[in-house]
Amino acid sequence: MKEPIIKIRDLHTSFGSLHVLKGINLDIFPFETLAILGRSGCGKSTLLRHLIGLRKPTSGQIFIKGVDFIHAHPRNRHKILKKIGMLFQGSALFNSMTVKENVMLPLLEHTPLESTTINIMAKMKLEQVGLSGFEDYYPAQLSGGMRKRAALARALAMDPDILCCDEPSAGLDPIVSAGIDNLLLKLKKAFNMTIVVVTHELESVFLIADRIALLDRGKIIFTGSKQEMKKSDNPKIIQFLERRADEEVLDGDQYLESLLNG
Amino acid sequence: MIKIDQIIAPMGKDFLVFFVHLARISKLAGMSLYWTFAAPFRGEKLRWNLASVQIVRIGVNSILIVGIISFFVGLIIAMQAAYQLERFGASIYVADLVGVSMTRELAPLITAIIITGRSGSAIAAELGTMKVSEEIDALKTMALNPIGFLVVPRMLAMIIALPCLTILSDLLGIAGGFVLALTNLKIPFIAYYNQTVEAIVLKDFITGLIKSFFFAIIIAQIGAYQGFSVRGGAEGVGKSTTTAVVSSIFLIIIADLFFTILFYSTL
Numbered sequence A: 001m002k003e004p005i006i007k008i009r010d011l012h013t014s015f016g017s018l019h020v021l022k023g024i025n026l027d028i029f030p031f032e033t034l035a036i037l038g039r040s041g042c043g044k045s046t047l048l049r050h051l052i053g054l055r056k057p058t059s060g061q062i063f064i065k066g067v068d069f070i071h072a073h074p075r076n077r078h079k080i081l082k083k084i085g086m087l088f089q090g091s092a093l094f095n096s097m098t099v100k101e102n103v104m105l106p107l108l109e110h111t112p113l114e115s116t117t118i119n120i121m122a123k124m125k126l127e128q129v130g131l132s133g134f135e136d137y138y139p140a141q142l143s144g145g146m147r148k149r150a151a152l153a154r155a156l157a158m159d160p161d162i163l164c165c166d167e168p169s170a171g172l173d174p175i176v177s178a179g180i181d182n183l184l185l186k187l188k189k190a191f192n193m194t195i196v197v198v199t200h201e202l203e204s205v206f207l208i209a210d211r212i213a214l215l216d217r218g219k220i221i222f223t224g225s226k227q228e229m230k231k232s233d234n235p236k237i238i239q240f241l242e243r244r245a246d247e248e249v250l251d252g253d254q255y256l257e258s259l260l261n262g
Numbered sequence B: 001m002i003k004i005d006q007i008i009a010p011m012g013k014d015f016l017v018f019f020v021h022l023a024r025i026s027k028l029a030g031m032s033l034y035w036t037f038a039a040p041f042r043g044e045k046l047r048w049n050l051a052s053v054q055i056v057r058i059g060v061n062s063i064l065i066v067g068i069i070s071f072f073v074g075l076i077i078a079m080q081a082a083y084q085l086e087r088f089g090a091s092i093y094v095a096d097l098v099g100v101s102m103t104r105e106l107a108p109l110i111t112a113i114i115i116t117g118r119s120g121s122a123i124a125a126e127l128g129t130m131k132v133s134e135e136i137d138a139l140k141t142m143a144l145n146p147i148g149f150l151v152v153p154r155m156l157a158m159i160i161a162l163p164c165l166t167i168l169s170d171l172l173g174i175a176g177g178f179v180l181a182l183t184n185l186k187i188p189f190i191a192y193y194n195q196t197v198e199a200i201v202l203k204d205f206i207t208g209l210i211k212s213f214f215f216a217i218i219i220a221q222i223g224a225y226q227g228f229s230v231r232g233g234a235e236g237v238g239k240s241t242t243t244a245v246v247s248s249i250f251l252i253i254i255a256d257l258f259f260t261i262l263f264y265s266t267l
């Protein structure tokens, strides 16, 4: 088996007294698309933020391409970061810049290329995500789906090895979100990337993911292929697949007590 | 009955929180100053293109408002001074009073307060909005330093624009005094001019500019700090913007007091 491009070892994170990630162990292999599934608020975005260095875990280690990412020298971290693209849950485009300037920014800052070359490269990236003709629009002038595409173009600007997507299709209508899924599939082929997608949309997971990791209460309770997931008899997984709500356990006395002490 | 620790404990907490803020602001200011003045010598580039945009927004676009307000303040001081001095037949000393108080004190102070309201608040709001919409996180994941990219250009612009605006304010404040002297007090132009030139020494002017340099750092740093510490959506941005303006003005006055004691105390 190939050496994983990302290795997460015993990762713990808490916000104050809230213990969100309770010992995550996860391997992500080169050129695969891994979907991290989980219920809202279970810590998916938090896990992703660790991968791109936006948050330091309470304990644990992350190795990216064999480098201890958390404790690496800032210069080495930056070198790794330049090869990671991130698509944020809310796009996070720079609102003061046009779409093209957004895509050009990382290139201008990190490459010695001429600005005319960068200009052409940015146009190409925008064309790949189907936004040619909108180069000079500001993010506020675009629809949500177009903003996602623009953010994707920006994430791809530096030709990353790893692309992280936080809920790429959240808040979009089914047709547009299917479009984003297809785009991700297309880009994966074109760019030879490892893609980490965080989502809770089963359909898009089954369409784009090679492997699925299920996050529940701060732990990875399952990793495997779609088939393995569908065959699993773990009640948590079945519940997720069948989209069943939690059974409400209502103990009268306990409820009353919680109200009184609340 | 209220227990004593119910009163003391929160006060102690506020006191500690104040020092936590102070420590964080100092850290941010230290890093910003490093990235502005030291890092360029280590091969990091200063983003003059971004700074020049900010110079226009902070400096050029404030010329009119700073000019008008300073002119009127000069005029008002001259009127108040004339009211007192006329009784002693010493109207000519209006020139001294206006000249010295504008250059030493009022020009740097008024300019700083106007710019706090105009640009300090804008810095906090812009960076705060960027924080809320994850733009700052996006910068970090692109391996771009938010301080070098966002704070340094604004601070640089502030350090350049504020002293320039202060000079403008000096001139227009004195012009305000001139107008009153010529029209109301019937002092000849040349007499008032000579009196003004005689009254102001270089030190008055320079200390005013030194003050404005430090005020610039305060405005930019407090604005940036409040912007970066925004939590929770639009409401958080509003809160931080207000806090930025209030605490900047407070710190500007404290710094002003400090410098006045430093430069002019006869103790």
Ligand SMILES: Nc1ncnc2c1ncn2[C@@H]1O[C@H](COP(=O)(O)OP(=O)(O)OP(=O)(O)O)[C@@H](O)[C@H]1O
Residues within 6 Å of the ligand: A015, A018, A020, A038, A039, A040, A041, A042, A043, A044, A045, A046, A047, A200
């Ligand atoms: N900055 C923060 N400060 C305090 N608590 C936080 C912070 N960020 C996240 N949390 C908490 O951590 C938990 C996980 O949040 P996270 O955003 O990772 O969830 P998620 O799985 O991405 O949810 P969703 O699918 O709704 O995006 C939540 O309970 C949230 O309240």
Ligand SMILES: [Mg+2]
Residues within 6 Å of the ligand: A044, A045, A046, A089, A166, A167
């Ligand atoms: Mg999330």
